[in-house]
Amino acid sequence: MSAEDAAIAGGFESLFEVLRRLTPRSGLSLTAASTLWRLSHGGPQRLCDLHGPEGISQPAMTQLVTRLEREGLAKRGSDPADGRAVVVSVTDEGRAAVGHRQEGRAQALAGLLEGLSEEEYASVAAALPALRKLVELAKGGPTA
Amino acid sequence: MSAEDAAIAGGFESLFEVLRRLTPRSGLSLTAASTLWRLSHGGPQRLCDLHGPEGISQPAMTQLVTRLEREGLAKRGSDPADGRAVVVSVTDEGRAAVGHRQEGRAQALAGLLEGLSEEEYASVAAALPALRKLVELAKGGPTA
DNA sequence: AAATTTATATCACTTCCTTATACAACTAGT
DNA sequence: ACTAGTTGTATAAGGAAGTGATATAAATTT
Structure with a gap:
């Protein structure tokens, strides 16, 4: 790790x-x-x-x-x-x-x-697909 | 919203x-x-x-x-x-x-x-500062 | 000194979980 | 068809984890 x-x-x-x-x-x-x-x-x-x-x-x-x-x-x-x-x-x-x-x-x-800057907000939005992928991976099972 | x-x-x-x-x-x-x-x-x-x-x-x-x-x-x-x-x-x-x-x-x-692509992983890492900011904002109180 | 506030424990209760068990419906084997 | 084994759910007994109310003592304020 x-x-x-x-x-x-x-x-x-x-x-x-x-x-x-x-x-x-x-x-x-x-x-x-x-x-x-x-x-x-x-x-x-x-x-x-x-x-x-x-x-x-x-x-x-x-x-x-x-x-x-x-x-x-x-x-x-x-x-x-x-x-x-x-x-x-x-x-x-x-x-x-x-x-x-x-x-x-x-x-x-x-x-x-609302307390985030535009850049910070954008970085969260940009990470969404990856977060969704994590969710899918977790559902898949044995990985977690 | x-x-x-x-x-x-x-x-x-x-x-x-x-x-x-x-x-x-x-x-x-x-x-x-x-x-x-x-x-x-x-x-x-x-x-x-x-x-x-x-x-x-x-x-x-x-x-x-x-x-x-x-x-x-x-x-x-x-x-x-x-x-x-x-x-x-x-x-x-x-x-x-x-x-x-x-x-x-x-x-x-x-x-x-480990199941993420390099791009996806990077996007999560890039969002970390913003996530930390969210945590700070939440601690601040009345915003949440 | 008396009144008020504060810190904690205890009470009675509900929710939320566990394992064990009972019972009936279902499935598999003969 | 009958029996044995399995499955689905409810119930029992108990502990954890929470609530609001209350009691008691220490601390603070008047």
Whole structure:
């Protein structure tokens, strides 16, 4: 690992802390938000397909879905192909909740971006494709 | 907020998810790691000075310090200037724990960075100063 | 000296996670 | 067709991690 790798890692570590604080602690938990986002974009999914990618256990996801259902953010349905399976879908309210949350974060970030010079801003924009590549690489799996 | 702002926000949102998963869920919680890091770099601090920047309540920090102390990662001391105050310091073990955690994340990130082209890598490196500026701006407060 | 403020611990509670387990539906093997 | 094995989900018990309310003592202000 090079010194430049280490510098990037350090920079990302600090950035992570900043991004983490963009959202008030009240409201959706990280896992709840991520799950609702996943359902919003990927469509209804089985409970057993949700817990793995979120990195939590099946019973934890069962409980989370129960809470989300109670709050009207998601709902349970059945799978005609398998009588055991629960298919979870996001409600309009849940979709809105994730949308508002993301919007708030984007607004807060936009506020920060205003403090950058044109050059600095351009360098962030120029790095976007690379950041997106990192995201793809991370999804690919074994590299990470 | 411009389209480019939105694109950057979206990219950062995805990046955040990736960075979040660089650390196994077991081990230190986000707040515990952040607190230990803060003590490692900023030196011993009063309990009442720790909970605000971490964004949690005083009783939550009291409990966290109790847990960290139980695990040998931090210890309580007294403040000669104020009989009520508890001064929290990190132990060598706690310092090592944060160090290992950060190292693991850096290694994982370095693995991802290897998947970038030279151009992509350079664009990330070039954006580092701007990212650092964002971090500073966020610390400054009212902007965010 | 009394009143007010501050620092911390404790309480009762919820959320969010873990492992273990129970039960039923499904699949594979005979 | 029947049995054994596997899979999907719920539930139980417990700990971590957070909340607001409260109690107590030390410190500061009036």
